[in-house]
Amino acid sequence: MLLVKFDNNGEMEKMRRSHVICSFASLVLPLVAVAAHALTLSPSSLTLVAGGSGTISLSSVSGTASLVGNSAPLVASATLTSNRITVKALAAGTTKLTVKNGKETKTATVTVTLPMTVAPPSLLLTVGQSATLTIRNPTGAAQVSNSNATVARATLAGTVVTVTGRVAGSANLVISDSKTKVTVQVTVTSVASSGEIHPGRLLASNCFQCHGTNGSSGGFDQLQGDSGADLLEKLRKFASGDGDSIMAAHALGYTDAQLQLIADFLSKQ
Amino acid sequence: MDRRKFLGSLAAGGLGLLAAPGVWAADAPVLFPVPTNTGITGNVVVVGGGMSGATVAKYLRLWGGTGVNVTLIEMSPSYTSNIMSNTVLSGQRELSSLEYTYATLTGHYGVRRITSRVTSIDSDHTRVYYEGGDIGYDRLVLAPGLEFDRMPGMVDVSQYDTDIPHAWKAGPQTALLRSQLVALTPGQNVVLTIPPAPYRCPPGPYERVCVIADWLKANKPGSRIIVLDANLDIVVEKDNFSTAFTTLYAGIVDYRPGSTVTKVDVGARAVTYDDGVGKSWTENAGVINAIPPQRAPKLLADAGLLGATPFAPVDVLSYASTNPDKSLIHVIGDASFTTQPKAGHIGNQQGKTCADAIVRLLAGKPLDRQVVTNSACYTPITLTTATWLSAVYQYDGTSRKMIVPSWHIPAVGAPAGAIAATAATTENYQDMLVWFKTLMGDTFS
Numbered sequence: 124m125l126l127v128k129f130d131n132n133g134e135m136e137k138m139r140r141s142h143v144i145c146s147f148a149s150l151v152l153p154l155v156a157v158a159a160h161a162l163t164l165s166p167s168s169l170t171l172v173a174g175g176s177g178t179i180s181l182s183s184v185s186g187t188a189s190l191v192g193n194s195a196p197l198v199a200s201a202t203l204t205s206n207r208i209t210v211k212a213l214a215a216g217t218t219k220l221t222v223k224n225g226k227e228t229k230t231a232t233v234t235v236t237l238p239m240t241v242a243p244p245s246l247l248l249t250v251g252q253s254a255t256l257t258i259r260n261p262t263g264a265a266q267v268s269n270s271n272a273t274v275a276r277a278t279l280a281g282t283v284v285t286v287t288g289r290v291a292g293s294a295n296l297v298i299s300d301s302k303t304k305v306t307v308q309v310t311v312t313s314v315a316s317s318g319e320i321h322p323g324r325l326l327a328s329n330c331f332q333c334h335g336t337n338g339s340s341g342g343f344d345q346l347q348g349d350s351g352a353d354l355l356e357k358l359r360k361f362a363s364g365d366g367d368s369i370m371a372a373h374a375l376g377y378t379d380a381q382l383q384l385i386a387d388f389l390s391k392q
Numbered sequence: 393m394d395r396r397k398f399l400g401s402l403a404a405g406g407l408g409l410l411a412a413p414g415v416w417a418a419d420a421p422v423l424f425p426v427p428t429n430t431g432i433t434g435n436v437v438v439v440g441g442g443m444s445g446a447t448v449a450k451y452l453r454l455w456g457g458t459g460v461n462v463t464l465i466e467m468s469p470s471y472t473s474n475i476m477s478n479t480v481l482s483g484q485r486e487l488s489s490l491e492y493t494y495a496t497l498t499g500h501y502g503v504r505r506i507t508s509r510v511t512s513i514d515s516d517h518t519r520v521y522y523e524g525g526d527i528g529y530d531r532l533v534l535a536p537g538l539e540f541d542r543m544p545g546m547v548d549v550s551q552y553d554t555d556i557p558h559a560w561k562a563g564p565q566t567a568l569l570r571s572q573l574v575a576l577t578p579g580q581n582v583v584l585t586i587p588p589a590p591y592r593c594p595p596g597p598y599e600r601v602c603v604i605a606d607w608l609k610a611n612k613p614g615s616r617i618i619v620l621d622a623n624l625d626i627v628v629e630k631d632n633f634s635t636a637f638t639t640l641y642a643g644i645v646d647y648r649p650g651s652t653v654t655k656v657d658v659g660a661r662a663v664t665y666d667d668g669v670g671k672s673w674t675e676n677a678g679v680i681n682a683i684p685p686q687r688a689p690k691l692l693a694d695a696g697l698l699g700a701t702p703f704a705p706v707d708v709l710s711y712a713s714t715n716p717d718k719s720l721i722h723v724i725g726d727a728s729f730t731t732q733p734k735a736g737h738i739g740n741q742q743g744k745t746c747a748d749a750i751v752r753l754l755a756g757k758p759l760d761r762q763v764v765t766n767s768a769c770y771t772p773i774t775l776t777t778a779t780w781l782s783a784v785y786q787y788d789g790t791s792r793k794m795i796v797p798s799w800h801i802p803a804v805g806a807p808a809g810a811i812a813a814t815a816a817t818t819e820n821y822q823d824m825l826v827w828f829k830t831l832m833g834d835t836f837s
Binding site for chain 1: 419420421422424451454455737740741744745748751752757760762763764765766768780782783784785786796797799800811813823826827829830831833834837
């Protein structure tokens with residue numbers, strides 16, 4: 124990975140021109156010439172979340188400036204074009220970027236923090252049931268907005284969101300800090316009664332071709348009656364990419380909320 | 393979900409490729425009771441007892457309960473599976489091992505059977521006419537499979553039964569094609585033609601080329617299989633098939649994309665085609681396997697169910713016809729016009745989607761809008777190795793179509809689409825046998 128561009132030809136060209144200009148300036152307008160050489164990086168410190176990107180602008184550049192140093196290239200990558208440094212945040216940490224323009228050298232500090240995350244990625248509740256979402260690494264105070272307060276109630280205390288199912292349906296909770304937005308789908312089902320169709324039935328029936336009707340097997344692993352938490356954990360593992368596997372290719376096609384419904388349906392057969 | 397463990401125990405049991413019927417008896421499908429307390433009532437007639445028709449009949453009873461009367465009209469006493477039928481051509485399987493009866497559907501699930509051919513549909517009076525009677529319906533499900541066009545130069549489609557079997561519907565034609573391959577004089581060629589997509593089972597023709605090529609390699613020295621593909625390139629799983637064609641079967645498979653067949657001379661056993669750049673060529677063959685262009689059966693055209701294409705447009709939440717006058721008629725499987733492939737595994741899922749929708753409609757409940765279907769299949773590449781392919785379709789409320797979601801990608805940065813095995817392996821071949829057994833169990837038991 125090329126993280127720092129060092130342009131030898133550009134450097135030589137700049138030195139040559141800088142020499143000519145300085146010689147001229149020292150004879151005629153020494154003060155103005157010094158001011159023109161006050162290279163600035165703006166901002167001189169930048170905070171980004173991993174996966175994000177930002178820019179640092181160079182001003183008062185004489186000729187061509189070069190990015191000559193990146194102290195921790197695994198933290199952030201940086202490229203300089205047209206007096207603008209594009210910074211891509213890769214992993215948590217701090218790196219110092221060094222820019223050289225003629226005889227001047229300036230440094231900018233890039234701090235990369237982990238993005239805010241919310242776990243679990245979706246929730247499945249029955250009416251009256253409560254569960255919590257845990258917020259990690261918020262930048263400042265996190266906030267919660269709820270697309271359907273009739274379906275679920277959500278209350279935030281510090282970094283914990285308590286969600287309670289009210290009526291059957293679905294709601295999206297958007298949890299945001301100053302840098303990141305995370306959407307958690309909440310599905311609320313009524314307490315099973317006769318005549319009620321489980322909302323995961325049709326989704327889970329995609330499993331039956333290989334795992335038997337209702338997950339009863341007859342070939343590959345039996346799923347019927349397994350613990351919902353275990354099933355969900357395995358499905359999430361497959362969906363996150365479990366190598367060269369037909370289950371990984373299959374599980375990848377569902378949303379996390381759908382995987383929850385599938386696991387819940389199979390656990391109740 | 394550790395299938396490796398399960399498959400390991402199979403291998404320890406010493407099961408070979410040609411597992412005898414009955415060997416799996418310990419894993420017989422579990423039969424779930426038909427519920428008596430759903431409170432749902434209605435009369436549903438299902439026409440066609442293939443993969444999607446048998447599935448919809450079973451699940452209408454399983455999910456609808458004893459109050460939903462289901463009548464399955466099918467002219468054959470049993471179904472012969474297209475899946476795995478290429479291994480009959482290589483002599484690895486008997487045709488009879490692919491036969492599935494309706495005994496469990498009728499005996500356990502209480503599906504009523506009429507063995508007859510449907511002649512017409514009167515949608516105004518919600519009645520179906522068949523040879524020997526007629527029957528009314530609240531909801532009609534058509535799962536009739538496909539009809540095969542005559543190839544240019546042919547006199548009649550009956551020539552497929554007697555001279556040049558397409559064997560794209562497993563049955564007597566499969567046996568005929570097998571006997572023709574056995575009788576092939578070494579050094580004579582097989583000519584296989586592929587119609588323009590869409591056709592039944594996208595990887596199927598290429599799978600057949602591989603299976604026949606592997607068999608020719610061992611049994612007919614000097615014989616080649618010339619593939620005249622009307623499509624400009626391999627339609628699916630291009631990496632796996634082109635690798636097989638150019639390495640495993642170099643000198644045996646002669647793949648010619650963009651070839652339009654202009655004449656099949658049944659008597660002289662010759663195929664003439666246009667090569668796409670204005671030149672016409674004729675190939676003589678010991679065996680011709682022309683896979684014909686396909687369409688929904690005439691019954692559907694007569695019933696006013698077809699649109700601009702030779703298939704029936706449907707609402708993929710329920711598979712009801714999009715013709716507003718025919719909304720009590722549902723079309724599933726290969727005869728329907730959707731964005732999904734025409735194949736048995738996904739046909740089964742269309743049957744479940746349709747059954748779920750009809751049960752909800754009969755109960756006055758809203759349709760499930762979170763519909764997902766999966767097209768999965770295993771494909772033999774040699775007589776002992778196989779690959780797999782999987783595509784997941786989600787209902788898109790905006791386009792009202794089933795689409796592969798943006799996040800279902802084969803590789804980082806690749807567009808959404810089907811995901812294939814990275815290589816043909818013997819392990820995939822063993823998985824294929826398990827998949828086939830469970831799929832047929834979910835469909836017919």
